[in-house]
Amino acid sequence: MSIPTPSTPPRPQRAVEFTEVCRTFGPVKALQRATWGAATGEVTCVLGPNGAGKSTSMEIAVGLQRPDSGAVRVLGADPWRSSAEHRSRVAMMLQDGGLPQSAKPVALIRHLSRFYAHPWPVEDLCSLLGIDGFASTAVRRLSGGQRKRLALAAALVGIPDVVFLDEPTAGLDPQAARVTHEIVRGVAARGTAVVLSTHTFSEAERLADHVVIVARGQVVAQGTVEDVCSGGSLEDRYFALTDGDAHA
C-alpha cells in the first residue's frame, strides 16, 4: 500500500487542542468544558454514546461550528477563521457523507483533487479504496459501504496533516473495515494526525495510540488504551464511565 506523505514534515506536537470548550444547542449542552488533544502521527479514537458530543467536536475542529466558549486550535490556528491554505491541511469525513447525489465517484474525487496543489494521485487512491469498482455509478445508487469508502477518499485526497473521520467504518463489511484500518494506520505512520470516532471497542483497541471517552458532552477519560483501561477491558471501562447516559 502506497500512501503519500503530507505536505508538512511530521513533528511530535499537538495538532489538535481543545481547551475548556463549551457548545450548546438550545437547552442541550453538547460540549461542557471539553479538554482534549491529538498529536501528529498518532491515531486518536473518540468513543462515546450517541449524542455525547463526538460529531460536534469534529465539526468545531474543521470550522463548521463555532464554540460558545473555550479555545480550539488545529495546527496552531483557530478553525473558525481558517484560510484556504489551512483548510488544505485539515480534512473531515462527515458521518452523513456530504456527497453530491448525482456525481460519479471517480469524477468526484478527481474534481476535489483540483482544490489542492499536490493531491494524492486519483487513480492510486481510488484503486486503494476499491472505488474503481463502482467508478461510474451515481452516488445515490451506491450502497452504504461504498459511500463510506468514497467519503474517506474525499477526506484523504488532499493528503491532509490532520484528518477527522466520523465513524468511518460504520456499516462496512469486515473486509472493507480492515482495508480502512490499514489506510488509517498507514496515513498516521506518515505523520498525519488522525482523529476517529467509533462505537467499536475492538476498532479503538486495534487502532488507537490515544483514546478519548466522552459522555454527556464531557471528557470522562483520555490517554493510551492501557492508561484508560487500568488493567481491565476497554469495554468494561467505557460502560463504567458512561453508565447512566440517557443515550447509551
Next chain:
Amino acid sequence: MRSAAPTSARVQAQASFEARMLLSNGEQLLVSIILPLVALVALVLLNPGALSAGGLQAATRADAARLAVPGIFALAIVSTAFTGQAIVLAYERRYGVLRLLGTTPLGRGGLLIAKGCAVVVVVAIQCVVLGAVGLALGWRPELTGIPMAVLVILSGCAAFLALAALVGGVLRAEGVLALANLAWVLFLGSGLLFPLAALPDAAAQVLRFTPPGALGEGLRSALAGGDASSLLCVVILLVWAALVGAIASRALRWSD
C-alpha cells in the same frame, strides 16, 4: 510549500463541475431548455394571438417572435438562476454537500462564486440555443441593444441567484421544491413572459419594480434597441440583488 491550489483554479474547477451537473441533470434540462423551447415554438407558431392580449400587436410571426423571444430568455434565466439553484441548494444542504465543500480549500465564499459562474455559463448556453431557434422562427433583434441585453441578463442572474440563496438556504428541501415551482408559475404572469402592457395599469406599475417585471421588461426594451427604461431595469435588478443578497448572507444555513 503551498498545499492549496490557487483561488482561481479552485473556483474554476467548482464552476465547471456545477455547470456539468446542471447540464447533465434531466429535470434541470427540462426546465432550463426544453420547456422554454416548447413555449417559444408554441407562442410564435401555434398561438401568436396569445401575445395580442391587452392591445399588443402580434399579427405576424415576426411580431410574435419579437415579443416572445425576450420573455423566453427571461423565463430561461429564472429557471436556471432561481428555480434550479434554489432546489439544488436546498438538497445540497440536506445531503451535507455544503458542509463538505466548506471544509475544503474551496470554502463557502468560493462555492458561492462558483455557483454564480456556473449559472452564467448555463444561461449563456440557453440564450445561444433559444436565440438560434428564435432567429429561425423570424426573430430579428436590434443588434445595438445586445450589450444592454447582456447587462440585463447578468443583473437578472444576480437578482434571481440572491433569491435562490434566500429560499434554498433557509427552508427545508421539500418546502423549497414546492415554493420554487410555485414562484416559477407566478413569475410567468408578472411581466416575465408577457409584456406588462398586457396587464391592468395598476398591476403593471407595481410589477415593473419586481425582479420578474424588471427582467422581462428590461430584455424586451434592450432587444428592441435599448433605451433609458432598460437601464432602469438593470438598476432595479441590482438593487434587488444587493438587498436580498445581504439578507441571504445572514440567513443562509449551511445544513438542513
